[in-house]
Amino acid sequence: MTGRLGGRPLVPAYLSTGGVARPSRPHLERLTVLTRDGSALPAGLPAAELALMELLSGGALTVVEAAALLRLPFSAVRVLAADLVDRDLVQTRAPIPPAERFDPDLLKRVADGLRALKHR
């Protein structure tokens, strides 16, 4: 979406959270969906949290998507998101669990059975 910045980033990631990498809430995962309601922003939000809020004003995003858009590592965005959740500015939804994968063994046996039927 945004053009990849060539070279090394000028502003290191730790600045976005003030050097904190331990989120205040442990339950945020890469695919946790973040949404914000339309309420106004309180005063004194750090720049990076403000950027995240602005990003979310366009619609819901997973943490990892927000990280990609903000060009920050996931661990930093997780801290930002946890802080915003603490302030009741952002709501989270647990990631949709990935569908159960088919057992390849079973599929193979079914295919074999069908083939056997066909050749009979």
Place this chain on the structure above:
Amino acid sequence: MIELPELVAGGLAAGTLSALALGGSLLRSRRQKAALRAEVTELRDRLESAEGAFISEIEHLAARRMPAAAAQLAHPHLRVPGPIRQNTPGTPIGIALEYVLTALREELTAQRVRIDAAAQAGLRGATREIQAALYRLQDALRGLEQRYDDPELAQTLFALDHENEQSLRRAQVAAVVCGAWVGLAREESHVVDAVTGGQARLAGYHRVRVHNHLEPGTALVSHAVEPAAIIVAELLDNALRHSAPDTDVIVNLEHVHHGVCVTVDDAGLGMTQDERARAQRLVAGSNPILLTDLGDPPRMGLAAIGQLTRQFDLSVDVSSPSPYGGVRAVLRVDSHLLGRIDPQERPPSASAPRSTRERAARREPGREPAGSGTPTAEPPAPAAPVPAPQPVPKPAPAPAPVAPVPAAAGHGAEHERAAAPGHPETSDLGGLPQRRRRTRTDASGLPQPPSAVRRPEEAAAALAALQYGTAAARTPKRASAPDPQRTDDEGGAAR
């Protein structure tokens, strides 16, 4: 008989006469000799005293004046003592002695420059290697930051990254002082990014408050980015070092007539007149830098700034005291080092403070439709752009219409900034007098609403396209050889 006494008398007379004459001349010659002897002894005395004076002058020269002249080169406030005798200066001896001192000074200066150049070359080589190694370490750390999620590990990685940035700054500054290139080519970047990047290189970066009053998209040309970041980092380091740990260091980014100014204010002790003059001399970069002048341990920050201002045509001023009580340092970047980046296409980094102008531009279009009844039916409409229904428990901070003064910027600015971007979509194209703002309203207002609705779909479409593309790229390779088998397989499964 008579004749004899006459003869005798005559002889006696003649003898007496000649004796008289001889006696007179003898007396005279004796007197002359005495006078000559006196003159000789006097001359000898004078010679001896002159020789003594000469020797003592030379001894004085060797013991006192030459060491003082040598020391004066390193410490200009030292005074070289004059000759012992008051009347020596001006005499040939005095002039010759001055020649000795002058020659000594010249030769010592030349030696000093030569030795310093050798030391600088050595240091330059070493720091260059260290800098390159630290960049590689930074790459490794950032790779790890991206890859691992564990909070404890991430915390350690952040701490290591910060330590690494600080070491990098030291190495880089030492290299720059020794006349090396800054060591990193960057692409054109936002001014606020360079300032924030400089801030991140310091131990006390928490204490720095950056207020960005620049037009969004104001950027530095590529070769000025890293020098500006170094200069800001060094100015901030000075400010942080010389102010109490519970005070903030305020940075303001503003447009001036010929470019952009970065003002760094600290609330510390300030500098004395002498210190300020010395700092200004170093920062101006007009004199060549000698490592031996920088003290032990060398104070390289200001010297590095001096090198950079000279090389990159930047200007730094530290000559004025800050209204906060400490030092005010101003970095001025002239227009020819500035460019423009489209902030929509390449936004500044997430940690960089938003521009107050961006906020003003967004707020004003928001206010106008509020009077005429918001025409755009946006989902977050309840978050009306009117500042009245803010559920903030703060005691009604008057929405100051003017750009906040740096002194009062602390909370007012944060508040205003926070109030606006929550509802940027409500922008209307309605008549704003200023062309520039209207175009930005176009830019920020129009693309935003569609993306607000479509973003998840867009994301889905993009991912699907990616998946489809990958699949399409993979299949023909496999399908080329075992094609018939595969179709048969599929056919079999379908039936």
